[in-house]
Amino acid sequence: MKKQVKHVTIYDIAEKMKISPATVSRALKDHYSISKETTKAVKKTARNMGYLPNTLASSLRSNKTNTIGVLVSRVNRPFISSLISGIEEVANLEGYNIFISQSLDLEEKEIGNVKAMFSSRVDGLIVSLAMETTKFDHFEIFTDRNIPLVFVDRVPDEIEAEKIVIDNFAAAFEATEHLIEQGCKRIAHFGGAQHINVYHDRKKGYLAALQKHDLPVDEKLITYSNLGKDEGFSMTQQLLELENPPDAIFSANDTAAISAIQFAREKGIHVPNELAVVGFNDDYLASIISPSLTTVAHPAFEMGKIAASHLLEQKDKSDLVASKTTVLKTRFVIRESSVRDHR
Amino acid sequence: MKKQVKHVTIYDIAEKMKISPATVSRALKDHYSISKETTKAVKKTARNMGYLPNTLASSLRSNKTNTIGVLVSRVNRPFISSLISGIEEVANLEGYNIFISQSLDLEEKEIGNVKAMFSSRVDGLIVSLAMETTKFDHFEIFTDRNIPLVFVDRVPDEIEAEKIVIDNFAAAFEATEHLIEQGCKRIAHFGGAQHINVYHDRKKGYLAALQKHDLPVDEKLITYSNLGKDEGFSMTQQLLELENPPDAIFSANDTAAISAIQFAREKGIHVPNELAVVGFNDDYLASIISPSLTTVAHPAFEMGKIAASHLLEQKDKSDLVASKTTVLKTRFVIRESSVRDHR
DNA sequence: TTGTAGGCGTTATCAT
DNA sequence: ATGATAACGCCTACAA
Numbered sequence: 001m002k003k004q005v006k007h008v009t010i011y012d013i014a015e016k017m018k019i020s021p022a023t024v025s026r027a028l029k030d031h032y033s034i035s036k037e038t039t040k041a042v043k044k045t046a047r048n049m050g051y052l053p054n055t056l057a058s059s060l061r062s063n064k065t066n067t068i069g070v071l072v073s074r075v076n077r078p079f080i081s082s083l084i085s086g087i088e089e090v091a092n093l094e095g096y097n098i099f100i101s102q103s104l105d106l107e108e109k110e111i112g113n114v115k116a117m118f119s120s121r122v123d124g125l126i127v128s129l130a131m132e133t134t135k136f137d138h139f140e141i142f143t144d145r146n147i148p149l150v151f152v153d154r155v156p157d158e159i160e161a162e163k164i165v166i167d168n169f170a171a172a173f174e175a176t177e178h179l180i181e182q183g184c185k186r187i188a189h190f191g192g193a194q195h196i197n198v199y200h201d202r203k204k205g206y207l208a209a210l211q212k213h214d215l216p217v218d219e220k221l222i223t224y225s226n227l228g229k230d231e232g233f234s235m236t237q238q239l240l241e242l243e244n245p246p247d248a249i250f251s252a253n254d255t256a257a258i259s260a261i262q263f264a265r266e267k268g269i270h271v272p273n274e275l276a277v278v279g280f281n282d283d284y285l286a287s288i289i290s291p292s293l294t295t296v297a298h299p300a301f302e303m304g305k306i307a308a309s310h311l312l313e314q315k316d317k318s319d320l321v322a323s324k325t326t327v328l329k330t331r332f333v334i335r336e337s338s339v340r341d342h343r
Numbered sequence: 344m345k346k347q348v349k350h351v352t353i354y355d356i357a358e359k360m361k362i363s364p365a366t367v368s369r370a371l372k373d374h375y376s377i378s379k380e381t382t383k384a385v386k387k388t389a390r391n392m393g394y395l396p397n398t399l400a401s402s403l404r405s406n407k408t409n410t411i412g413v414l415v416s417r418v419n420r421p422f423i424s425s426l427i428s429g430i431e432e433v434a435n436l437e438g439y440n441i442f443i444s445q446s447l448d449l450e451e452k453e454i455g456n457v458k459a460m461f462s463s464r465v466d467g468l469i470v471s472l473a474m475e476t477t478k479f480d481h482f483e484i485f486t487d488r489n490i491p492l493v494f495v496d497r498v499p500d501e502i503e504a505e506k507i508v509i510d511n512f513a514a515a516f517e518a519t520e521h522l523i524e525q526g527c528k529r530i531a532h533f534g535g536a537q538h539i540n541v542y543h544d545r546k547k548g549y550l551a552a553l554q555k556h557d558l559p560v561d562e563k564l565i566t567y568s569n570l571g572k573d574e575g576f577s578m579t580q581q582l583l584e585l586e587n588p589p590d591a592i593f594s595a596n597d598t599a600a601i602s603a604i605q606f607a608r609e610k611g612i613h614v615p616n617e618l619a620v621v622g623f624n625d626d627y628l629a630s631i632i633s634p635s636l637t638t639v640a641h642p643a644f645e646m647g648k649i650a651a652s653h654l655l656e657q658k659d660k661s662d663l664v665a666s667k668t669t670v671l672k673t674r675f676v677i678r679e680s681s682v683r684d685h686r
Numbered sequence: 687t688t689g690t691a692g693g694c695g696t697t698a699t700c701a702t
Numbered sequence: 703a704t705g706a707t708a709a710c711g712c713c714t715a716c717a718a
Contacts, residue, residue, distance in 0.1 A: 022714080025711095052461055053711090054464065054712070058712055060712075065399070076425050078419070082419050100441070285627070288605070352694095363705045368696065400696040400697090403711070403712090
């Protein structure tokens, strides 16, 4: 039976030092009104006694948790984990911790998570929407109370709030135009759920590029899925079985694009000459696969940093914060999967 | 100026219903002593008033946060993010949230994080050690108080606590022996920091396999690093420039192994015939790269699930928990990078 | 410079 | 079945 160590409180310190708990509390946070000697002595005693503050009590009283909530689809996706790293870097620098939860792309879970975040009184919330989400009133808990709320990447049009996004339309346009310049005439598109801004805008950019260059739009060449590995395979297979198959694919993410490359490789179809492929995200994989994948570099880490710093700025500005959207630059990275031999 | 919504408390509900806060509190948690009608009425009023519990207050009073702390090196690593997913799955099922923080492989940050976890009164802590960590007394805050503590993967020998690991020795032995069976005679090893159990054991397994097959150990073929992408390149380069270069590499992770493959590919060195490569972890990349990478599948997700469920079991057993180590099975995945043509 | 005392929102204890 | 009250640990006006 191990000895059970009790929690040391400011009262214990006060008692031992024959001073008041208030003085201890102030000394521990370097309150100006406490003398240097007292402060030093208190801190020393606290250390000796193994005192560690109870954040719960402190937060309850002060109405401040020094915690930022982060609500994402799932942490084990390259884009998301980089985003989180960016958030953490800034948060930590400012003395904040982060509280992460996953929606698993389910609306119901997202709603529960938002409530849980509120219940634990996070000082602000950063959200990238679940794939499934179509309603947004669960965020009113935060907006109604002017608790800082920042959306990242997958953002809702329907809410007035701070948003950090990339220009999906422009990036998709550039990517598609690049394929056209390579001489591709029948360009397919792997699209995501169209009620999500990012996938909607990417498709729009794709269509706009086709239109600009007077290429016809063939609905048979446009697919919708959640862009997973398996979907990538099956979509590629179906497209290549068409009587009039595509000569290029612009995929709304890298995962599906990579599956396309793998499928083509297995079938002996040359990438890029028979099938050019462009992805979106610039996952680490993109540079590793052979042929390497042309894609749109998504500044995930930076988005996280900006989201966190904007969130922390909101606190100060009280309630006159205009809803503001920050658009970050993407970078089009041309690699082997799209550059055709000169003919 | 937006209307500022106030927080609704159980007092507000009690007042409106002309009952006591105690009854409200009980009704909201389905306490057996409260009548069905009252319970139903309270819940309805709570919903109408937009009541959301204050977790801080509840936790402070009940001494229970329903939160599991997770302390890892960094979230944006494939192994870690899968581990976290596993933890979250189990935690959520049992009504727990998780609180994540990153040590960035720095001991000092790990120490701070452990204190912060304690201060926020997590009900238990799951840890994968920072690369830098060599002392372990910062965990005594938890062990002294019998707060459940589980180490995963990178675990300390020096602490009596629950541990979840894989058999790194056996896995490394099997991997190395496989290379020997392929006819490799000079097998190099990319090792990690040797004070970390996993890297230490992997090296031991490697050495044991060489010894069993009467192959000499050449220290020049053994490197130590943090096994990053860049290190993988430079180590491969250095090894291949030796007057007597290796014909195989067993790397303690996939990242460095993949760099080795890429380096060889660039230099026109045939993998596996001129240089066979085996990695460790089975990151998603391993199956994508060409030639695909032979590696040891590390059950990250399952480790997370087991860590969480063992942690939650500890709560019940009060203080007679024996320190226990659970060893999970790995799976050796043979792919192209190690299978030589028959000669 | 330091002390006193009330309160943050909830739950546990003891009563009715 | 319900109510009154204290307590969790800390912070902060107000007082001294």
